Amino acid sequence: MASSKATPSRLRAAATSSQKIFEKLPHEILDTILSYLDASALFSMSHTNKLFYQLASNKNLRVTWELTITDMSGRVTTLELSWSHFSEISLTLCWCGGDSLPNYGEIFSLQLHGVRRIAFSWPDLKKLRQLLPSKRSLVANLNKQHLTKCAQVIGQDQFVLLKLLQPGIIIGLWRDGTSVAFIMFTLHFYKLVERSTRGSHDCSYVEPIIQPPFDDIDTEYGLHGYKLHIVLHNTECKLMSESFSQLFCHRAHISNGWIQLTAISRTNSSQHVQLSGKPNLHWRCEALEGTVENCCIMSLTLLDEFGNQFSCVTTPISMELEKAAVSYDYDGEHYLIQHEDSNIQVKMQLVKMTAKKHFVVSLIVYVSVLFVNKHFSRDY
Template sequence: MACLKAVPLRLRAVTTSKKAAETSSKSTQNVFERLPTEILVKILSHLDASALFSISHITKLFHQLASNKNLRVTWELTVTDKAGRESTLELSWSQFSETSLTLCWCGGDCLPNYEQISSLQLHGVRRFALSRPSLKKPGRRSLMENLDMRSLTKSTQVIGQDQLVQLKLLQPGIIIGLWRDQGSVAFIMFTLHFYKLVERSTQGSSDCSHVEPVIQPPFDDIDSEYGLHGYQLHIVLHNTVCKFMSESFSQLFCRRAHISDGFIMLTAISRTNASQHIQLSGSITMPWRCEALEGAVENCCIMSLTLLDEFRQPFICISSPVSVELEKVDVSYDYDGEHYLIHYKDSDIQVKMQLAKMKKRQTVISLIVNVSVCIVNKHFSRGY
């Protein structure tokens, strides 16, 4: 009888424990919900990338950010033509992913032709609460991007197209969709990494961007490989609807003797190690929608990359559309299908991701990140 009585007691203990955990969780959420907006903004502005990864799973909090209920943050795009005329557009739609935010403004009749655009300005706008909801809320504007189209002409590239639109990548994170039969602007899309997103969206002025203070890691004059090890990489491939890949890689390193051509090489996935290869979920495409029309551009997606240093501090954060190009390679006995390459590069970093396609499934067979020696030296006060 004693054993029979003990069973329900244990069940009640487990149930009580679960209820206590749920109550504690709800209590914690309620504490955050009761915080004044200013304090919540300040808390979010100090989160690093790893913390944002964790908090991104708290759907309610990010839903509140997306719907501007608590933070009342939105984003505006100002387009200036060559005659000096300005058009300020309110956001058409936004999409939060695991580590980035995609913003889109549809053209309609408000935008000049692509060839007539002189500059683009992206502002984060913090709306003020008013006693009368019918009144248009004023806001404090924070400049996030100020792009001169003339300086971007040489680096602009077409990364994909379908029957209706052509996608032009202006610089990392910015796409202009053009109607193929007219050449006029269908939409303008910005992709922003989560790191310090709230701070960048709220802490600048209407004319100046927020300047992030530089925090140097502790200097180490003993470790000859200091700055070449202990990296953690988190990379996500996604589009505006779904996610194809989300992976983290820790303890990435490069030997000092292996520094080559001004870059340190961090190998996350080795082509020769089949156990590291990762199968993608779904076929890579970039869906778009503009007013009453929609479509999907094949072999194009968004790459969100976060590289943390050995102190788990954000080192390089990127979120940008990328194209998937057919690659000519030697015969592979492990993967006999077509091979593709995703190649991203800027002054600080180069990312090469090789994909193999078999039976309509794509597998990542190699992922190499090359980091500029200059940025490593600057960050760690080294002289490689």
């Protein structure tokens, strides 16, 4: 008798068979099935395959994102999305306004809203959007301080210079340094639908706090059992997607207010990961496009020992050349990628062996002890 064990080939065949069954169903039936799903489920389903993407699009979440720019004189301009790119766990949004974008020094504030509209059949879409009510949810709000004091240059090419305003947000300036070519937001998928639909015009969505159970027996509680998923990508393709489980830090190794979680060790070559392409950030704006070298987008998700969301970040990052780096295993240029905010730090080392081969030889995530204490009700 043939074995009924679920081998990988059998599972793939079953998945393919299930998709074919859906393809044979009339779209009216599929549309009825999808009507029972909420916005979050539809959004997730749309990234499964082409069929589900088309079905979810036809169902239409009617969620888009608009950028509102206020200049120093108080003039308010709202721009509709120019283009977007979905990655594995993140979304990139870009606005290329041409003459409608003020000069960089004239921008007073930026506001990103998720917009959910009621849609009807109408020959003139622009008039339709003016007439129909919409639900606006504040996703991000940047003031003048973010635009000036907090901005840092992370790369440039022959046309544009990239300024990172805060994690996730880039302004592309033409090389004259004043004219804005484009504004780009990168958003993590975590609670993206809720953030884009459940806030108000002036207030962002506030996620309910779920407190993990307290443990007074485990002396290392809150220091182990973490799972990390990290993706490096650009606006066209994925460069790396890796998961690491059972990350930990002994209590005695807490240093300077941070716990250290080592995902890839420099001394363990079996853990090193090769990128599938060059870490370059592609951009396009109206009639021009280009590529900024040694830049890409990092999307990171950290789960606690219960599998709950602990921290996440999606942001453009740059690779800085390490001139003093020495390696006996790799002969090439060494680069450092760093990200830091109040709760989490990421340090990644890469080696560029040839034009097409880049290896991640070290990946360490540092988590604030204050953040751990607050999450787990501890006092480290």
